[in-house]
Amino acid sequence: xxxxxxxxxxxxxxxxxxxxxxxxPSGILDSWWREKGHELCLKDxxxxxxxxxxxxxxxxxxxxxxxxLPEVKRYYSExxxxxxxxxxxxxxKTFNSMSTxxxxxxxxxxxx
Numbered sequence: 670x671x672x673x674x675x676x677x678x679x680x681x682x683x684x685x686x687x688x689x690x691x692x693x694p695s696g697i698l699d700s701w702w703r704e705k706g707h708e709l710c711l712k713d714x715x716x717x718x719x720x721x722x723x724x725x726x727x728x729x730x731x732x733x734x735x736x737x738l739p740e741v742k743r744y745y746s747e748x749x750x751x752x753x754x755x756x757x758x759x760x761x762k763t764f765n766s767m768s769t770x771x772x773x774x775x776x777x778x779x780x781x
Contacts, residue, residue, distance in 0.1 A: 689777060713776075720774065
């Protein structure tokens with residue numbers, strides 16, 4: 670459960686994180702960074718594909734500055750994994766609302 674999100678800060682299950690992260694059903698991968706900064710490619714979220722969630726929510730930043738490359742969208746569609754791409758404030762709300770119904774994962778950019 671995401672308890673709160675503010676620019677550069679997120680609280681998940683009572684623990685504060687100040688760097689981008691990936692939430693998996695099995696735990697959190699903190700201090701997550703992408704190979705090309707503001708472009709999300711398949712290699713950046715390899716850990717998500719390995720657990721095959723029902724849905725991946727991508728938070729593209731407070732101002733939605735991170736771009737999800739077409740290869741990511743295509744791959745998750747072919748895998749039958751729902752992909753939701755939203756700015757991070759909205760992505761946090763979506764993750765929370767869906768997490769009681771589905772096996773969820775989230776990749777969240779916390780700043781821009």
